Amino acid sequence: MASTDSGPHKSAVERIEQPDMIYQPQRTARAYTSVRKYGWLLTVLIALGGQFFSFLGLFVPFIMALMIGLSLSKGLYFCGNFCPHGSYYDVPLFKFSRLKSIPYFFKNKILVTAIFLFFLVNVNLQLNSAIQSGEAAFVNRIGSVFARVYLVVFMVATVLGLLINSRTWCYFCPMRTLQIMGYRIGKKLGLTEGRDELITIKNKEKCVECGKCSRVCPIQLKPYPVLKYKVQGDQLKDEHCMRCLVCVKNCPVEVLELAKERGK
Ligand code: SF4
Ligand code: SF4
Known part of the structure; x- marks a missing residue:
């Protein structure tokens, strides 16, 4: 390398x-707006607070919808400007990261696809089981599925961020993969033109x-x-x-x- x-x-x-x-x-400052400076607080709130107050996980589908919607016309704009995880990587985690070069291995298409499929299948299975439980509190169960996913991402990204580089997770983030798919579709549909x-x-x-x-x-x-x-x-x-x-x-x-x- x-x-x-x-x-x-x-x-x-x-x-x-x-x-x-x-x-x-x-090293250089990366957060130029309030959203980028303080958005990471939402990540911590959902990842940690969501384990006790599962309704906090219900923020996640809204964040995902915004991400995917924006990707159709502006690619990964969300990742660089609004993503609460991105803010976590660029502000607190950045301070303690060793900031090494991210190995190109993490961009490997097979790895990126495998991680995407792993999250897709897992989240769907968990959501399915929450919905089919038929319990009155199934909405909270859905929230807790998303909060758990947020916590897993938070922990893995923190370890990689500290040891390698604060944006290491971004190389294979399933949401990034989804947005790139969205961007390609948007391009085909002409949604990127002028935007x-x-x-x-x-x-x-x-x-x-x-x-x-x-x-x-x-x-x-x-x-x-x-x-x-x-x-x-x-x-x-x-x-x-x-x-x-x-x-x-x-x-x-x-x-x-x-x-x-x-x-x-
Ligand atoms: S474009 Fe890049 S390489 Fe060229 S002057 Fe600016 S910072 Fe330096
Ligand atoms: S991600 Fe794009 S906009 Fe951000 S520093 Fe790299 S090249 Fe520039």
């Missing part, structure tokens, strides 16, 4: 071609090739060198981009922006 940020110009094209070639992560925004380089000549945008990206995407050198154009057409603006805010020459998709 290569992990370097030296000699940017010489190996720039090579870094585009090798997806597992990543930059050494760099989707992508990281855009305003002027390639102004880029000083410092690589900071790639070092600060929470999920290790590479605005540099992709935008500087790739022939595909001035916009980052990576469906994993969360539109979180961390790269934009950290570019020393302010050459990046979030702009409407310009089409093919």
Whole structure:
């Protein structure tokens, strides 16, 4: 696993071609809005409080509906701007994370699909059993299913976040997989047109090739060198981009922006 940020110009094209070639992560503030600063409190409330007050788990289906709805036109925008778990990874967990490079292994398609199916089957089985119980309190049982899932995610993501990188979970999060599916469907239906925004380089000549945008990206995407050198154009057409603006805010020459998709 290569992990370097030296000699940017010489190996720039090579870094585009090798997806597992990543930059050494760099610490920087990631929460620019109140939702991103304090959203993590909701995660803690549902994951921990939901074990005692199961109705708190009923927030989760609403969060999921918002996530999926937004993904149809704006991809992973929710992950970078509204996700309560994302806020947990970017604020408290970030402070204590070792902030190592996330191994590319966690992006493996088989692993991502297996985890998605595992959650899908498990949650459905549990929901089914809650609904069929016929008990008067079945709504609370549904809430407790979601609260338990939140707790599992919270615990696994915390361990990985502390030991590796605070956004490690995001690489294989089932909700991310679902949103990417939503985004692809949205694209096919034309729902992204005029709504989707992508990281855009305003002027390639102004880029000083410092690589900071790639070092600060929470999920290790590479605005540099992709935008500087790739022939595909001035916009980052990576469906994993969360539109979180961390790269934009950290570019020393302010050459990046979030702009409407310009089409093919
Ligand atoms: S490329 Fe920029 S906007 Fe996209 S996830 Fe990385 S830091 Fe966020
Ligand atoms: S942070 Fe800005 S100047 Fe530095 S490599 Fe990225 S786009 Fe270029």
